Amino acid sequence: MSETGRYxxxxxxxxxxxxxxxxxxxxxxxxxxxxxxFQRIDFYESDTFGRFFTLDGLMMLTEKDERHYHxxxxxxxxxxxxxxxxxxxxxxxxxxxxxxxxRYPGIEVIDMVEIDRRVVELCRVHLPSTAGRxxxxxxxxxxxxxxxxxxxxxxxxxxxxxxxxxxxxxGPGEGLFSRRFYSDCHRVLxxxxxxxxxxxxxxxxxxxxxxQRSHQRLRDTFPIARxxxxxxxxxxxxxxxxxFASKGPDPVRDLRPDALSAQPDFETRYYTPSVHAAAxxxxxxVERQLQEAAG
Amino acid sequence: MSETGRYxxxxxxxxxxxxxxxxxxxxxxxxxxxxxxFQRIDFYESDTFGRFFTLDGLMMLTEKDERHYHxxxxxxxxxxxxxxxxxxxxxxxxxxxxxxxxRYPGIEVIDMVEIDRRVVELCRVHLPSTAGRxxxxxxxxxxxxxxxxxxxxxxxxxxxxxxxxxxxxxGPGEGLFSRRFYSDCHRVLxxxxxxxxxxxxxxxxxxxxxxQRSHQRLRDTFPIARxxxxxxxxxxxxxxxxxFASKGPDPVRDLRPDALSAQPDFETRYYTPSVHAAAxxxxxxVERQLQEAAG
Numbered sequence: 288m289s290e291t292g293r294y295x296x297x298x299x300x301x302x303x304x305x306x307x308x309x310x311x312x313x314x315x316x317x318x319x320x321x322x323x324x325f326q327r328i329d330f331y332e333s334d335t336f337g338r339f340f341t342l343d344g345l346m347m348l349t350e351k352d353e354r355h356y357h358x359x360x361x362x363x364x365x366x367x368x369x370x371x372x373x374x375x376x377x378x379x380x381x382x383x384x385x386x387x388x389x390r391y392p393g394i395e396v397i398d399m400v401e402i403d404r405r406v407v408e409l410c411r412v413h414l415p416s417t418a419g420r421x422x423x424x425x426x427x428x429x430x431x432x433x434x435x436x437x438x439x440x441x442x443x444x445x446x447x448x449x450x451x452x453x454x455x456x457x458g459p460g461e462g463l464f465s466r467r468f469y470s471d472c473h474r475v476l477x478x479x480x481x482x483x484x485x486x487x488x489x490x491x492x493x494x495x496x497x498x499q500r501s502h503q504r505l506r507d508t509f510p511i512a513r514x515x516x517x518x519x520x521x522x523x524x525x526x527x528x529x530x531f532a533s534k535g536p537d538p539v540r541d542l543r544p545d546a547l548s549a550q551p552d553f554e555t556r557y558y559t560p561s562v563h564a565a566a567x568x569x570x571x572x573v574e575r576q577l578q579e580a581a582g
Numbered sequence: 583m584s585e586t587g588r589y590x591x592x593x594x595x596x597x598x599x600x601x602x603x604x605x606x607x608x609x610x611x612x613x614x615x616x617x618x619x620f621q622r623i624d625f626y627e628s629d630t631f632g633r634f635f636t637l638d639g640l641m642m643l644t645e646k647d648e649r650h651y652h653x654x655x656x657x658x659x660x661x662x663x664x665x666x667x668x669x670x671x672x673x674x675x676x677x678x679x680x681x682x683x684x685r686y687p688g689i690e691v692i693d694m695v696e697i698d699r700r701v702v703e704l705c706r707v708h709l710p711s712t713a714g715r716x717x718x719x720x721x722x723x724x725x726x727x728x729x730x731x732x733x734x735x736x737x738x739x740x741x742x743x744x745x746x747x748x749x750x751x752x753g754p755g756e757g758l759f760s761r762r763f764y765s766d767c768h769r770v771l772x773x774x775x776x777x778x779x780x781x782x783x784x785x786x787x788x789x790x791x792x793x794q795r796s797h798q799r800l801r802d803t804f805p806i807a808r809x810x811x812x813x814x815x816x817x818x819x820x821x822x823x824x825x826f827a828s829k830g831p832d833p834v835r836d837l838r839p840d841a842l843s844a845q846p847d848f849e850t851r852y853y854t855p856s857v858h859a860a861a862x863x864x865x866x867x868v869e870r871q872l873q874e875a876a877g
Contacts (some may be wrong), residue, residue, distance in 0.1 A: 306630050308610070310595075314603035335601050335786065352785075355865070376778055420875055473836040490647075491630065518813065518821045518865070524818025526813045538682075557865040565860030570650070570813070 291329070291344035292317075301331055301339075303346055305523035306491045311346075313339070313463055318360045318413060323405040325459045330413040336412055336521065340381070342406075342454055349521050350416055350538035353383050357417075358558035359517045359566065360529055361387035364448050364481040366546035366563060367536045371447045374398070377434035377463060378485075379452035380406030385486070389424045390552045398446075402435040402459050407431075435462040439472035445475045451484035456497050464501050469508045473534070483535040486514055489573045490524035498528060500581035505532045506581060514577065515566035517557070528573075541565050587625070587640035594729075595632075596626055598641055600818035601786045604798035606641075608816075613708060620699040620754045626843040631816065633709055635676070637701075637749055641816050644710055648678050650710075653853035654812045654861065656682035659743050659776040661799035661841035661858060662831045666742045669693070670770070672729035672758060673780075674747035675701030677713035683745075684719045692722045693741075695732040697754050698715045703819070726840075730757040740770045751792050759796050764803045768829070776828040781809055784868045785819035793823060794875035800827045801876060804815060808833055809872065810861035812852070823868075834862050 292301045293312075296374060313335035322328075330340045337350030348356065359485035364419065365371060373396045374570050376384050380401040399421075401407055421427055422536035430437060434451075451471050454460035462468055463484070472482045486501055489492040495578040498514075505512040519527035531538045544560035547553050569577070587596045587605075595607040610628035615622075625635045632645030643651065656679060661664060668691045671679050675696040683692050692796075693714075696702055703722065705713035716722055725732060744767050749755035757763055758779070768776045781796055783789040793809075800807040804827035814822035826833045839855035842848050866871070 308608060308629050309631075310607045312605045312607065334603050336604075487623035516813075518819075520819040520821060524813075524815040526815060545649035548684075555866045557867065559863070559866050559869070562865055565863035568854070568860035570851065570857055571850045571854050574854070 290505070291325055291339055291341065294352050297446055300418045302340070303344065303485045303572070306493070309523075311521070315496045318505060319409070321405065321409075325401055325403040328405060328409055330409065337393040337520070338412060338416070340410070341358045343458060345455065346521050346551055347454070348381055348383065348417065350414075352520050353417060355517055355519055356527070357387045358555050359515070360450055360452060360483055362547050362555070362558045363529070363531065363538065363563050363566070364450070364483050365516065367533075367538050367541050368438075368447055368481050369536070370493070372396070373446045374450065375400065375441075375446045377438070377449065377451045377453065378402075378460070379450070381410045381414055382407070382430045384450055385424070385427050386417060386420040389427070390550050392551070396425060397424070398435045399427060400430045400432060402431070402433050404431045413486075413490060433462070435465075436470055438468060438475060443474055444477040447477055447480055449469070449476060449480070449482045451482070453485050455487065456501075464504070466504050468506070470502050471479060472485065473508050476534060479533070479535050481536060482509065484530045486528040486530035487530045488522065488526050488528060490526045494523060495576055500574055501530060502577055503582075505530050508576035509533060511535070511537060514569070515572075516569055516573065517566055539567050586636065587617070593857050598635070598636075599637065601788070604786070604818075605729065607640070608815070610634075614700065614704070616700065616704075622699040623700060623704055634816070635705070635709060638753060640750065642749070643676055643678065643712065644816050645709075645843050647815050647852040648712060650812055650814055650824070651742055652678035652682045653850050654810070655679055655745055655747060655778055657842050657853045658810065658833065658861070659745070659778050659824065659851070660686060661838050662828075662833050662836050663742055663776050664831070668741045669743045670695070670741045671743065672733070672744065672746045672748065673697075674745070676705045676709055677702070677716045677749045679745055680710060680719070680722050681715040684722070685845050689721060692719070693725060693728045694722060695725045695727060697726070697728050699826075701722070701727045705762070708789055724793045725727060728757070730760075730763055733763060733770060736770045738764070738769055739772040742772055742775055744775070744777045746773060746777070748780050750782065751796075751877070758793065759799070761799050761802070764799050764827075766873060768803050771829060774828070774830050775828070776831060777804065779825045780825040780836070781825035783817065783819055783821050783823060784871055785821045790871055794871055796825060797872055798875045798877075804828060806832060809864070809868075811864055811868065812861055834859050
């Protein structure tokens with residue numbers, strides 16, 4: 288049985304404490320759970336959100352809104368970099384990020400480094416809507432190891448794009464928010480290279496502190512460091528950020544609006560070129576947090 | 583005692599059912615509650631959200647994020663209409679909308695029609711951060727009556743701006759989503775007149791159906807009818823919309839970026855001119871819902 292939740296009126300409710308005094312609950316059926324050497328994994332099924340899964344009791348994705356996240360993570364840098372051939376995904380064991388990349392025939396290599404093999408194996412069984420492409424696209428190469436070590440050992444100038452699709456900066460994901468890791472990302476990126484990373488949230492204080500720290504480190508490492516905002520209803524507060532860091536391209540000025548629509552498979556649920564540009568317009572309090580982080 | 587919530591570990595948790603199988607809970611203290619002839623009103627205090635109040639068990643506002651809502655409701659049309667002198671607020675008994683309008687010295691009259699006198703009286707006591715301006719700005723005139731009837735009886739061409747700051751289309755707020763009401767809004771607006779209304783949410787199905795119905799009726803009534811999106815963390819899904827309908831001005835093309843910054847008091851938490859323009863860039867699934875609504 289899942290460890291996170293409660294029974295009410297004979298139904299199980301998955302419950303996540305989003306802040307010390309705030310929680311979101313979803314009525315659901317627990318499908319499967321196990322403890323791996325790295326973390327606890329649970330899969331659930333609900334009416335409104337479809338299938339969803341959690342790591343250490345924290346929501347990773349639901350079928351209803353995962354496309355907000357994966358489309359904004361992938362299509363933003365793909366519409367900015369002039370010619371992406373080689374991509375590295377750090378984390379992303381559910382396969383949603385690889386699925387979105389897989390739409391671009393011009394990409395030659397998609398390396399995916401996931402620390403926990405069981406995330407991939409279980410998502411193949413319980414979340415084929417995200418993990419289904421992992422076995423269908425021969426460009427995707429799975430590496431089961433720590434992303435920090437993989438980056439440490441990777442050659443210079445090897446990638447055009449690095450996507451850090453990580454958990455929060457606690458547990459297995461902690462090293463993916465460090466200066467040394469960002470520095471290695473910079474090193475393995477070629478000319479015009481872009482890094483996009485999961486960048487937490489500006490709303491609840493514990494998340495906004497992580498966000499500010501991450502932003503400060505990216506600014507110290509890359510000449511261009513911005514953040515962009517999107518709606519992620521099942522994440523705490525629903526306000527979620529990605530960091531966009533690059534060796535040159537500007538995420539708005541260099542946007543090619545037809546980058547996605549030129550692909551054979553271009554239907555989206557969330558992303559449009561207008562949404563892309565709009566996501567970089569930040570509410571005033573988020574601008575202030577970033578200014579504070581920059582000192 | 584409040585009727586909506588539960589006790590856990592000796593603490594009271596306000597709990598709102600946002601969808602049949604989704605609920606948000608906030609640990610809090612119940613400050614006051616009463617049943618008026620129109621609805622049940624409750625006030626609470628919490629660490630993360632500060633004071634908040636509910637009508638019939640549904641979240642109206644919290645001190646932490648009410649400025650997202652009130653700034654986006656007020657400053658968007660104020661930056662588009664060339665010269666607002668006379669404004670009508672329908673609903674808005676908490677005073678937050680009037681507070682934001684009060685920043686503009688150029689406005690001459692702010693009529694506010696609230697059906698439930700007790701909302702205003704209790705917000706004066708428990709939410710001075712929103713209701714405080716109601717007694718300080720002599721331009722604000724309070725009318726305690728049904729907004730539908732007030733609009734029915736109002737003179738033609740009387741207002742430059744009508745703001746419908748309503749609850750959901752059930753209970754006292756139901757008539758504020760009807761064709762006849764929108765038609766009266768059109769009639770009382772002068773040349774270049776703008777209507778902005780609370781327009782529900784695109785995410786959970788029950789809300790998106792209300793949103794589509796409201797959009798269809800506005801399109802049938804006004805030559806310009808758009809919707810814009812903002813982040814409202816305590817509302818269901820956090821994705822919330824306002825409707826923008828006008829007799830001429832376009833919400834993006836006619837945006838004057840210095841409209842707010844030219845005022846003596848211009849500090850915001852959420853609104854910026856960039857956020858204004860960006861809010862009209864809608865995720866693909868929201869665009870599709872609006873296209874469906876338009877038939």
